[in-house]
Amino acid sequence: MGQRSGRQDRSKKLELALSETMEAGAGVQNNQEEAEELKAKETRLTSVFGMADLKNGAIGLYNLGQTCCLNSLLQVFLMNIHFTGILRRITVPLYAAQQKKSVPYQMLLLLEIMQRGRDKAVRPVDLACCLSAHRVKLSVQHDAAQLYLTLWNLIKRQMKNPVLVEDLSDLYTISIQEHLACQKCSFEIKSNSSMLTLPLPVLDSNSHMLKTLEDCLQCFLHPEELTGQDMCFCQQCGKKTPFLQRMKLVHLPQTLTIHLKRFCFEKPSATRKLRHYLKFPQDLDFNAVLTEDQCQADDNEKATWQYGLFAVVAHSGSSSYGHYCAYIRSLTECKWYCFNDSEVCQVSWDDVKCTYGHSNLHWRETAYLLIYMKKHPQ
Numbered sequence: 001m002g003q004r005s006g007r008q009d010r011s012k013k014l015e016l017a018l019s020e021t022m023e024a025g026a027g028v029q030n031n032q033e034e035a036e037e038l039k040a041k042e043t044r045l046t047s048v049f050g051m052a053d054l055k056n057g058a059i060g061l062y063n064l065g066q067t068c069c070l071n072s073l074l075q076v077f078l079m080n081i082h083f084t085g086i087l088r089r090i091t092v093p094l095y096a097a098q099q100k101k102s103v104p105y106q107m108l109l110l111l112e113i114m115q116r117g118r119d120k121a122v123r124p125v126d127l128a129c130c131l132s133a134h135r136v137k138l139s140v141q142h143d144a145a146q147l148y149l150t151l152w153n154l155i156k157r158q159m160k161n162p163v164l165v166e167d168l169s170d171l172y173t174i175s176i177q178e179h180l181a182c183q184k185c186s187f188e189i190k191s192n193s194s195m196l197t198l199p200l201p202v203l204d205s206n207s208h209m210l211k212t213l214e215d216c217l218q219c220f221l222h223p224e225e226l227t228g229q230d231m232c233f234c235q236q237c238g239k240k241t242p243f244l245q246r247m248k249l250v251h252l253p254q255t256l257t258i259h260l261k262r263f264c265f266e267k268p269s270a271t272r273k274l275r276h277y278l279k280f281p282q283d284l285d286f287n288a289v290l291t292e293d294q295c296q297a298d299d300n301e302k303a304t305w306q307y308g309l310f311a312v313v314a315h316s317g318s319s320s321y322g323h324y325c326a327y328i329r330s331l332t333e334c335k336w337y338c339f340n341d342s343e344v345c346q347v348s349w350d351d352v353k354c355t356y357g358h359s360n361l362h363w364r365e366t367a368y369l370l371i372y373m374k375k376h377p378q
């Protein structure tokens with residue numbers, strides 16, 4: 001969570017390594033019964049392969065006690081047919097103890113239950129227990145951007161199969177090049193980094209509220225002078241000098257997640273939510289928004305930079321207390337749904353636009369994560 005004026009946030013890299021370690025195969029019991037149970041489960045899972053995705057909408061997830069954030073993110077993952085296409089290819093862990101601890105496997109089971117569509121909502125208890133075994137706290141207020149990263153890292157780490165790991169990375173990771181140039185000499189450093197989300201400021205450098213997503217993108221990619229305390233050590237000059245820092249977009253993934261930094265750290269312990277009006281489009285063509293020097297990509301790459309909005313994770317309330325829900329456009333039906341825990345309803349684009357924000361309406365839902373989908377993948 002966070003809106004910071006400093007540089008640290010902007011160059012926040014994708015935390016690919018999780019501190020949690022998975023103790024593989026703990027308490028393994030090898031018996032005939034388990035093998036048979038496994039076989040049956042595998043057969044069941046195979047039966048859903050190739051089935052159309054959550055077509056008739058939209059199954060809710062019961063709130064298990066402050067799990068609205070988790071529920072919203074799970075819906076965003078499971079309604080993404082590109083993600084479920086990868087999830088369905090995982091190798092089912094051999095033993096029950098491993099299955100219980102495998103986040104991808106538990107997500108697959110949940111998808112299967114939701115897909116059966118017997119009930120209007122499902123209780124994601126097993127997945128919640130699994131996450132809790134990986135130190136994901138459940139009965140606390142989560143920040144959706146952080147939880148999204150945690151979930152994604154857990155899924156990636158536990159997929160094991162290198163081909164799937166690569167597919168998952170390709171599907172979600174943004175590549176950025178950072179240029180740092182000494183302002184006293186010609187010394188320049190270029191470094192590449194990957195991100196799961198594009199963390200966009202919602203205030204400009206003078207703390208003015210930005211009004212459109214396009215402005216936020218421009219602000220994020222605007223070169224910034226690092227002076228005073230922010231000066232860097234220049235190898236060529238042999239001392240700390242002012243630097244010019246700029247970001248360039250190298251590669252944009254099929255599923256592009258944008259994090260609107262609406263939570264602003266004011267004092268060390270105080271966080272404020274910026275709930276002002278900020279418009280985002282349903283169709284986003286990065287080539288029309290960015291200038292040539294904000295990209296480090298060839299024409300083939302740039303030809304794919306046309307996106308359609310797929311999901312909005314919205315937050316209502318304050319920075320310390322609130323509620324999350326997700327607006328998702330079904331990729332198979334092309335209809336918008338609002339997933340509010342166990343309540344799911346079809347909505348219009350006008351309803352989604354209500355998440356643009358309003359400074360005076362504290363309980364109005366405000367878009368926090370925007371997930372765009374490439375229109376014409378390569």
Ligand code: ZN
Nearest residue numbers: 182185234237
């Ligand atoms: Zn220098």
